[in-house]
Amino acid sequence: MRNENLSKDIQRIETATMADKVELRLREFLKKKAFKPGDALPKELELAEALNVSRNVVREALSRLRMLGMIESKKKRGTILAEPDVMGGFERVMDPLILDQKTLQDLFELRLVLEMGLADILFARITNKDIEGLERIVDKEVNKIQQPFRVKFEIDFHSKLYQMTGNDTFLRFQNILLPVFEYVVKEEQLLTGKAKVGKVTHRDLLELIKKGKPEDFRRGMKEHLSPHFARVNKRLM
Amino acid sequence: MRNENLSKDIQRIETATMADKVELRLREFLKKKAFKPGDALPKELELAEALNVSRNVVREALSRLRMLGMIESKKKRGTILAEPDVMGGFERVMDPLILDQKTLQDLFELRLVLEMGLADILFARITNKDIEGLERIVDKEVNKIQQPFRVKFEIDFHSKLYQMTGNDTFLRFQNILLPVFEYVVKEEQLLTGKAKVGKVTHRDLLELIKKGKPEDFRRGMKEHLSPHFARVNKRLM
DNA sequence: TTTGATCAATATGTAGGACAAAAAAATTTC
């Protein structure tokens, strides 16, 4: 593992294009100079001159940072450091990737871990308004149990849980993972013929939130997700 | 929130540069055509012609995808679709970002959630060899309790836990989060004068892994992390 | 003096041409 990483690094340095190097330099530059959001970067031509590369190369590097939301450019004003937004970058990385089976599985598990781990923060932050919100979702759910709706309610309920942690990054992260979850579950359905659901329903979970402790909720969630956990254990073989 | 997003989107479409559009097109193209890793993309000039833009613009877009590790280019061979590697992309996004305080806090919490949630997968996959590995780490730890070593062992122990899940993506994800954790803990130390540690030690956790159940381990972990959870609750105010 | 319009300056965005460099493919040479 270590060796593999090393060789990758060496290769990277060897084959690094000017744009790669400039990108690195710019990142260092931004860190070093302790730029604040809104601060203006040097102009492209200045950078090109200072780095001794063509403006073209500088633009490629800037284009990358711009895509990640690290900087913003305007016609005359120049280029400025943007508000940092990790998840914005992550969304862009994740979205269209044709993920391989292994990674899909890994991400699926990651989401299971999140669901199991969120209990403590959830209970620390929960408000009455949140509970009302959950009530509404669960109420709607009992009326429509047809397949196309089921998935929607599933998402609504669990998304609400993340939202209730009051942690935006967390919420956005789960939103990114959502497609993965949907895909794997859909695939699971195709394989086994039917959607598997644990014995503990969303309503049960809600009751646990209202009356129980984090540990109880977690136990419920584990049962709720048990079909998926079964899948996890299977992979052991 | 919704309105803010909307206005952001509208603005984005309006101000979208050619490179932005081409990037999008390429991503769609890669998805649509169901390219497999190793498949060759059209040449830059062909793309430029097909998209009716200059080669410059195409290169900016390709440069972005290349940075994320979605594609690889070689001198004569052309450009090929790379093995997808989400975390590789994420690392690049995350690494040098000057994160704001709020995001740091959010990510810190995300890691707490992971630690609390990993018990089930951990117990499902654990091997005797893993336990031996943990033993070694804990043994070394008891001898050297000086400050500079403490952090190292802290990292070693917890990293080992992630590694034991057998989920590479998970492990790499925690590695990315590591700097955040270190930073926040260090800051915490400066503030309170001394590193706070929960009553449950790494050795205790190891015993729980050997003899206990996931629930017990989780309870232990919560106690082990209790100083950090205290911080989480504080933020409620 | 204030307001509004016009114009010049400027930095990014886009286009297109040229050549270097590497690597594969084709050709020649022994």
Add this chain to the structure above:
DNA sequence: GAAATTTTTTTGTCCTACATATTGATCAAA
């Protein structure tokens, strides 16, 4: 037939030119 050489191809880099939007200044009018 194998080795050495040349050709071809595609990305990487540089350069110049111009479009475009925006800022700031200048000027005109009320």
